[in-house]
Amino acid sequence: MCVECGCGQVERFGVQPLQAPPARPVRLVEGEAHAHIEHAHEHVHADGTRHSHPHVHGTGHEQDHDHAHAPGEHHHTHTHADGTTHTHSHAPDAAHSHAPPAAVTLDLHQPILARNDRLAERNRGYLRAKGVLALNVLASPGAGKTTLIEKTLAALAAELPGAVIVGDLATARDAERFRAVGAPVVQITTGTVCHLDAEMVARGLEQLDLDGRRLLWIENVGNLVCPADFDLGENARVVLLSVTEGEDKPLKYPPIFRSAHAVVVTKTDLAAATGCDLEALRHHLRAGAPQARLFELSARTGAGLAAWLDWVRGLTRH
Amino acid sequence: MHEASLMQSVLEEAGRQAGAHGCSVIHLIRLRVGALSGVVPEALEFAFEALKTGTPAAAGRLEIERVPARARCRVCAREFELEDPAQPCPTCGTWDTVLVQGRELELARLIAE
Numbered sequence: 001m002c003v004e005c006g007c008g009q010v011e012r013f014g015v016q017p018l019q020a021p022p023a024r025p026v027r028l029v030e031g032e033a034h035a036h037i038e039h040a041h042e043h044v045h046a047d048g049t050r051h052s053h054p055h056v057h058g059t060g061h062e063q064d065h066d067h068a069h070a071p072g073e074h075h076h077t078h079t080h081a082d083g084t085t086h087t088h089s090h091a092p093d094a095a096h097s098h099a100p101p102a103a104v105t106l107d108l109h110q111p112i113l114a115r116n117d118r119l120a121e122r123n124r125g126y127l128r129a130k131g132v133l134a135l136n137v138l139a140s141p142g143a144g145k146t147t148l149i150e151k152t153l154a155a156l157a158a159e160l161p162g163a164v165i166v167g168d169l170a171t172a173r174d175a176e177r178f179r180a181v182g183a184p185v186v187q188i189t190t191g192t193v194c195h196l197d198a199e200m201v202a203r204g205l206e207q208l209d210l211d212g213r214r215l216l217w218i219e220n221v222g223n224l225v226c227p228a229d230f231d232l233g234e235n236a237r238v239v240l241l242s243v244t245e246g247e248d249k250p251l252k253y254p255p256i257f258r259s260a261h262a263v264v265v266t267k268t269d270l271a272a273a274t275g276c277d278l279e280a281l282r283h284h285l286r287a288g289a290p291q292a293r294l295f296e297l298s299a300r301t302g303a304g305l306a307a308w309l310d311w312v313r314g315l316t317r318h
Numbered sequence: 319m320h321e322a323s324l325m326q327s328v329l330e331e332a333g334r335q336a337g338a339h340g341c342s343v344i345h346l347i348r349l350r351v352g353a354l355s356g357v358v359p360e361a362l363e364f365a366f367e368a369l370k371t372g373t374p375a376a377a378g379r380l381e382i383e384r385v386p387a388r389a390r391c392r393v394c395a396r397e398f399e400l401e402d403p404a405q406p407c408p409t410c411g412t413w414d415t416v417l418v419q420g421r422e423l424e425l426a427r428l429i430a431e
Contacts, residue, residue, distance in 0.1 A: 103431035104339055110331070112324055112349070112423045194320060226320050228356045229423065254403030255356035258417055286413045287404035 014189040015203050016172050116230055119198035123233025126205065127216060132163075133316050134216040136232050138256060139240035141222030144266040144299060146174045148240065149217045151299045154181050155309055160316060162215035165204040167196040174219065183217075184209050195226040198233055214316060224249075228256040236315055239289070242267040243276035250281075250288030257289040264308060269298040321357060324423070325365035329373045332428055336374055341430035344375040352422035353387040354403060374430070387420025 111117055127134050139145050146166075153162045164178045164185040175187035186204040188196065201218060210216070218234060220227045239260040241249055244267060250257045257263065263285055271278055278296070285294055293311060297304030328347065336344050347366075351359050359382045366380040387400040391407035392414045398407065400420065406413050 103345060103429050104341060106335055106339060106428040106430065108335060108425050108428060109350075110425050112328055112331075112425055114331075115327070225356055229320075251404050255354045255421070258354055258403065259421075284404070287406070290413045290415050291417075 014191070015200075015207055016175065016187045016189065113229060113231075116198045119202055120231035120233040123198055123201055123205065124235070127210075127233060127235075130210050130213075132210050132213055132216050133236075134218060134232070134234040135312075135315075136218045136220060136227075136234035136237045137240065138220045138224070138227050138237065138260075139222060139242075140224045140245065143222070143240040143242045143245065145219050145222070145240055146177055147299045148264065148266060148297075149219055150177055150181055151302075151305065152309065152312065153178065153183050153217070155305065156215070156312065157182065160214040160313065161212060162217055163208055163210055163213045164217045164219065165196075165201060165208065166219040167200065167221045169193075169221065184213070190221055194221060194223050195230050196220050196232055197230045201232045215312070224253040224256050228259050236261040238262045238264060239292070240264045240266050241281075241285075243271040243278070243281070244274045247277050247281040248284055250284045254288055257285070258291070260289050260292040262293040262295065262311065263289050265294070265296040267298060267300070268296050268304060269301045321361035322365040322369065324357065325362055325369050328425055329366075329369055329375060331425055332430075333374050335428060336430040339430065342374055344373075344378045344428055344430045346379050346381060346427070346429040347375060347425070348381040348383060348427040350383045350385050350422045350424040350426045352385045352420040353400070354417065354420040355423045357423060359384060383426065385419060385422045388418050389415040390418050391415050 124134070137145050137149060149164065153164070156162065162183055164175070164183050165188060166174045166178065166185065167188045167190055168174060169191065170189050172187040172189075175185045178185040186207050188200050188204050190196065190200070196218065208216075218232055220232075224239075237260050239256055239262070241263060243265060250263075265278075265281065265285075268278075270276075282294070285292070295304060295308045295311065297308055299305065328349065332344055332347050336342070349362065351357055351362070362382060363380060366375075370376050370378065387403065388397060389400050389405075389407075390397045391410060391412060393412045394407060394410045396407055396409045397418060398409075400417075407415060
C-alpha cells in the first residue's frame with residue numbers, strides 16, 4: 001500500500017536532470033546517523049506542577065526516573081542522565097498511573113519530521129556554502145507558479161542568475177519552460193506524492209549545476225495543504241494566490257498562509273473579469289498571513305512585477 | 319494529506335527508540351499535534367490502525383494531544399489563543415501577530431517494555 005495516501009499504487013519519485021550532471025555528484029542524503037539534540041522541555045503534572053529541564057534525546061534518561069514512594073506520601077524524585085534532579089508532589093487523588101513494572105516511559109518530544117528537518121538543514125548549509133539563496137514557491141495548481149518563476153528568471157538573468165528544481169506528479173513540461181529561459185533545471189516527478197520533501201530536493205541538488213547561480217527556485221507540487229509541513233532547506237517561502245481562486249482562500253488554508261514569508265497575488269490583470277474583490281482579498285491576507293510581505297502582480301503584463309523583483313534582490317543582500 | 323506517511327515515520331521511530339531501550343513491545347504512543355500543523359488527528363488514528371500490524375505497536379494504543387494555536391501581538395505583546403486561525407489581537411485589534419504555538423507535530427512519549 002502507498003504510505004502517502006493509502007492507494008494501491010506504489011511509486012518512487014524520479015529526478016530528471018535537463019543538463020549534464022556535475023563532475024562530482026554531492027551526497028546529501030544521510031543514512032541512519034541520528035543527531036541527538038539537547039533541548040529543554042517542560043513537564044506538566046496532574047497536580048498542575050510545571051517544571052522544565054534540559055535533556056539529550058536517546059540517552060536513556062527516562063530509565064533513570066526514580067519514583068520512590070514512601071507509603072502514604074506522594075513525593076517523587078526524578079534523576080536524569082544529565083544530572084538534573086527534581087522533586088515534586090502529587091495530590092493524593094491525582095491521576096498518576098504507573099505502567100507495569102517492566103515498562104519504561106520514554107519522553108521523547110521529537111518532531112515527527114525530524115529526519116526531513118535534518119536533511120533540510122543540510123540542504124540549507126550546502127546552498128549557503130554555494131552562495132545560493134533558495135525560495136520555496138507554493139500554490140494550488142494553476143495559480144501561476146511556473147509563469148512567475150519564468151518571468152523572474154528572465155528579469156534577473158544578468159544580476160541574479162537562477163536555477164530551478166520543479167516538482168510535479170508527472171512530466172517534464174515545466175522544466176522545459178525553464179530551460180528555454182536559460183536556467184539549469186531539474187524536474188522531480190513525485191509519482192503520487194503530494195509535496196516535495198527535503199530528500200527529493202537533496203537528490204535534485206546532486207544533479208544541478210549551481211556554479212555561477214545566485215538563486216534557487218524550488219517550484220513545489222501544486223497543493224495548498226501538504227507542502228506546508230515540509231522544510232526543504234529554503235531561505236524564504238513564497239505562497240501564490242491567483243485572483244481567480246476566491247478572496248477567502250487565506251482563511252481556508254491557514255497553515256500554508258501562516259508559514260509564508262511572502263504572499264504573491266497573481267493574475268491581477270484578470271481581477272475585473274473574474275469579479276475578484278481585491279479589497280476583501282487584502283483584508284483576508286492581513287488576517288490569515290499577517291507575517292507575510294504582500295505583492296500583487298500580473299506576470300503576464302508585468303504590472304506590479306518591479307516591487308516583487310526588488311524584494312527578491314533585497315533577500316540576497318541579507 | 320500525508321497522514322499515512324507521517325504515521326509510518328512515527329511507527330519506525332517508535333520501534334527504533336523502543337529497541338534502543340531494550341524494549342520489544344510498545345503499549346502507548348503519544349503524539350502532540352498543533353491546530354495549525356495541517357494534520358488531521360482522525361486521519362492519523364486511521365493510519366495507525368491500518369499500519370500498526372506487524373510492528374512492535376501492533377497491540378498498542380495511540381494518544382493524540384491537540385495543541386491549540388497561540389499568537390503574540392507585535393504591537394502590545396499580548397499572547398492569546400487563536401480560536402480561529404485568522405483572528406486579531408483581542409486587546410488592541412491589530413492583525414499584526416506572530417504564531418508562537420500550533421505547528422507542533424511531535425512524538426511526545428512512548429510506553430514500552
